[in-house]
Amino acid sequence: MLEFNQVTKVYDGTEKAVNNLTLDIEKGEFIVFIGPSGCGKTTTMKMVNRLIETTEGSISIEGENIKNKDLVELRRTIGYVIQQIGLFPHMTIQENISLVPKLLKWPQDKRRDRAKELLKLVEMEESYLDKFPEELSGGQQQRIGVLRALAADPPLILMDEPFGALDPITRETLQMEFKQLQKSLHKTIVFVTHDMDEALKLADRVVIMKEGCVVQEGTPSHIVRNPANDFVREFIGKDRLVQNDPSNQTVEEIMNPNPVTVQEDMNLREAIKIVKANRVDTAVVVNEEKELKGFIDVDTINRYHRDNLEVGKVLKEFPIEVKKGTPLAAVIRKILVSEVKYMPVIDENKSLIGIITGASLADVVYESIWGEEEHQNGENETIGVK
Amino acid sequence: MSAYGVLFAALVAIPLGIFIARYRKLSPWVFSLANVIQTIPALAMLAVLMLVMGLGANTVVFSLFLYSILPILRNTYTGITNVDHSMLESGRGMGMTRNQLLRMVELPLALSVILGGIRTAMVIAIGITTIGTFIGAGGLGDIIIRGTNAANGAAIIMAGAIPTAMMAIIADILLGGLEKVLSTSKKKPDVSQKAA
Numbered sequence: 001m002l003e004f005n006q007v008t009k010v011y012d013g014t015e016k017a018v019n020n021l022t023l024d025i026e027k028g029e030f031i032v033f034i035g036p037s038g039c040g041k042t043t044t045m046k047m048v049n050r051l052i053e054t055t056e057g058s059i060s061i062e063g064e065n066i067k068n069k070d071l072v073e074l075r076r077t078i079g080y081v082i083q084q085i086g087l088f089p090h091m092t093i094q095e096n097i098s099l100v101p102k103l104l105k106w107p108q109d110k111r112r113d114r115a116k117e118l119l120k121l122v123e124m125e126e127s128y129l130d131k132f133p134e135e136l137s138g139g140q141q142q143r144i145g146v147l148r149a150l151a152a153d154p155p156l157i158l159m160d161e162p163f164g165a166l167d168p169i170t171r172e173t174l175q176m177e178f179k180q181l182q183k184s185l186h187k188t189i190v191f192v193t194h195d196m197d198e199a200l201k202l203a204d205r206v207v208i209m210k211e212g213c214v215v216q217e218g219t220p221s222h223i224v225r226n227p228a229n230d231f232v233r234e235f236i237g238k239d240r241l242v243q244n245d246p247s248n249q250t251v252e253e254i255m256n257p258n259p260v261t262v263q264e265d266m267n268l269r270e271a272i273k274i275v276k277a278n279r280v281d282t283a284v285v286v287n288e289e290k291e292l293k294g295f296i297d298v299d300t301i302n303r304y305h306r307d308n309l310e311v312g313k314v315l316k317e318f319p320i321e322v323k324k325g326t327p328l329a330a331v332i333r334k335i336l337v338s339e340v341k342y343m344p345v346i347d348e349n350k351s352l353i354g355i356i357t358g359a360s361l362a363d364v365v366y367e368s369i370w371g372e373e374e375h376q377n378g379e380n381e382t383i384g385v386k
Numbered sequence: 387m388s389a390y391g392v393l394f395a396a397l398v399a400i401p402l403g404i405f406i407a408r409y410r411k412l413s414p415w416v417f418s419l420a421n422v423i424q425t426i427p428a429l430a431m432l433a434v435l436m437l438v439m440g441l442g443a444n445t446v447v448f449s450l451f452l453y454s455i456l457p458i459l460r461n462t463y464t465g466i467t468n469v470d471h472s473m474l475e476s477g478r479g480m481g482m483t484r485n486q487l488l489r490m491v492e493l494p495l496a497l498s499v500i501l502g503g504i505r506t507a508m509v510i511a512i513g514i515t516t517i518g519t520f521i522g523a524g525g526l527g528d529i530i531i532r533g534t535n536a537a538n539g540a541a542i543i544m545a546g547a548i549p550t551a552m553m554a555i556i557a558d559i560l561l562g563g564l565e566k567v568l569s570t571s572k573k574k575p576d577v578s579q580k581a582a
C-alpha cells in the first residue's frame with residue numbers, strides 16, 4: 001500500500017537525514033518507526049505527505065508515485081496527527097474535527113453527523129462539539145486530534161509522536177484506546193515514537209532507525225527475541241528483552257488444553273469414578289456442547305457422595321473465567337489477587353478449551369526470572385513456557 | 387474624519403502586511419519606508435501635504451492615512467508571523483491550499499493583534515485630526531484655536547480639548563474591548579507551547 005523505494009533526504013549540507021530507505025508497508029498494517037532523536041523518523045514521515053520532498057528515490061501509495069499526485073489532494077487523503085496536537089484554537093471541536101470534510105466540500109449536516117459519530121468512538125459526549133479546544137484536557141485534545149485525522153476516512157494515517165506530550169497515565173490510556181480503535185478501523189498506520197514500550201505495545205511491525213538508516217525491522221516479539229546488534233539490544237533495554245515475553249503470551253500458550261471433565265447430567269458416582277481414575281482433586285463440569293458449567297472438587301464429593309445426585313445439582317461455579325486471547329499478564333494479576341487455584345479458558349461460545357492452574361503459572365514466573373540467565377548463556381531463544 | 391484615514395490605511399496596510407509576511411525578504415525594506423513616514427512631525431507633514439494638495443479635509447485624511455500605515459502594517463506582520471508553527475503544519479498537512487491557510491488559520495489567529503494596530507492608529511489619528519484645523523479642515527481643532535485667540539478662552543479651549551481627549555480615550559477603550567473579546571473567544575495557541 002505504501003512503498004519507500006531507495007528514499008534519501010539531504011537537507012542543505014551533506015549529511016543524509018534519511019539514507020536509502022526501502023520499505024513496503026501493507027494495507028492495514030500498523031507500522032512504528034522508532035529510534036533516538038534526530039535519526040530521521042519525522043523526515044521519513046513528512047516525505048509521505050510531501051511536507052518535505054525527497055532528495056532521491058520515490059514513494060508510492062497504491063502503486064502510484066506521490067510526486068504525480070496533486071499535492072493538496074494527496075494530503076486530504078492522508079490523516080495526519082502531530083505531537084503538538086495542533087488543534088485550531090479559534091474553531092470549535094466540531095469545526096476542528098470536520099475540517100478536512102469541509103475542505104472536501106461535504107454539506108454542513110453531513111459534517112456534523114460525522115463529527116458526532118467520531119466522538120462516540122472515543123466515548124466523548126456530543127456536548128463537546130461546540131466547545132473550544134482550550135476547554136479540554138490534554139488527553140481529550142489529542143483524542144480530537146486523532147478523530148480529526150480520521151474524519152474523511154483516509155486509508156492511511158501518519159502519526160508523529162502523537163502521545164509524546166501527554167502524562168504517562170493519559171498516554172497509556174490513549175495507547176490502549178487507539179490500539180482498540182485501529183483493530184476495528186483497519187487503517188494503515190505509520191506511527192513515529194522514541195518510546196520503546198509504546199512501539200512494542202502498538203506495532204504490527206517495528207522499524208528501528210539510527211542516523212537515517214534502518215537498523216532492524218520485524219514484529220515486536222521477533223525484535224525482542226532476536227535483536228540484530230548491540231544498538232538494538234541497548235535500545236530495547238535489558239528489562240524488556242525478558243519481561244516482554246510473558247506480556248506477549250496469551251493464556252492459550254500456557255493452559256492445559258485437556259483438563260479432566262465430567263458431564264453435567266452424570267450422577268455423582270460416575271463423576272467420582274472419573275476423578276479417581278485421573279488422580280485429580282477437581283473436575284470441570286460441562287454440558288453436551290462442551291459449554292462450561294462449573295466444577296466439582298474434593299469438598300463437593302465429600303459432602304454429597306452419599307446422595308448420588310446429578311452433577312449439575314451440586315457443582316460450584318468458577319469465580320473467574322478467562323476468554324481465549326487474554327494476555328497472560330492480566331491473568332497473573334487476577335490469580336494473585338483472588339487466590340483461586342484454577343481458571344477455565346473459554347472461547348466465544350463459552351465452550352471450554354482449557355484450564356490454567358497454579359502450576360502452569362508458576363512455570364511462567366520461574367522462566368521469567370531465570371530466563372535472563374539462559375540468554376546470557378547464549379542458549380537464548382524462546383523464553384517462556386513450552 | 388479620523389476614521390476615514392485609518393480605514394484607508396487598513397485597506398492598504400493589512401494586505402501589504404500579509405504580503406511581506408509571506409515574502410519575508412521584503413519586510414526590512416517596507417518597514418524602513420513606513421518608519422520614515424512615521425518620524426515626520428505631524429505639523430511638518432501637514433504643511434508639506436498642504437503645499438501639494440492644498441487646504442482641506444482631504445489633506446488631513448491623507449496624512450492620517452500615511453501615519454496609520456506603520457502601526458497596522460507592523461501588527462499585521464507580527465500577528466501573522468507569530469502564528470504557532472504547529473498550526474500551520476497541521477493545516478498544511480490536512481491539505482489546505484495557501485489561501486485557505488491564510489483565510490482559515492493565519493488571519494483569524496492574527497486578528498486580535500491586527501486590531502491592536504488599528505487601535506493605535508486610531509488614537510494617533512484623533513490627535514492629528516485636531517491639528518488638522520490649521521490647514522482648515524474643521525473639526526474640534528477649530529474650537530481650540532478659537533479659544534486661544536479669544537481674550538479669556540480657557541473655557542473654549544477646554545470645550546475643544548476635552549471632547550478630543552474623550553474621543554481618543556473612547557475609541558481606545560472600544561477597540562481595546564473588541565480586541566479582548568476576539569482574543570478570548572478565539573483562543574490563542576498556547577497548548578502546543580505547554581507541550582513542547
Ligand SMILES: Nc1ncnc2c1ncn2[C@@H]1O[C@H](COP(=O)(O)OP(=O)(O)O)[C@@H](O)[C@H]1O
Pocket residue numbers: 011012017035036037038039040041042043044
Ligand atoms: N528543516 C530541516 N533543515 C535542516 N535539517 C533538518 C531539518 N529537519 C530535520 N533536520 C535534520 O535531519 C535529521 C533528522 O531529523 P528528524 O527527521 O526530525 O529526526 P527525528 O524525528 O527522528 O528526531 C536531524 O539531524 C535534523 O537535525
Ligand SMILES: [Mg+2]
Pocket residue numbers: 041042043
Ligand atoms: Mg521527530
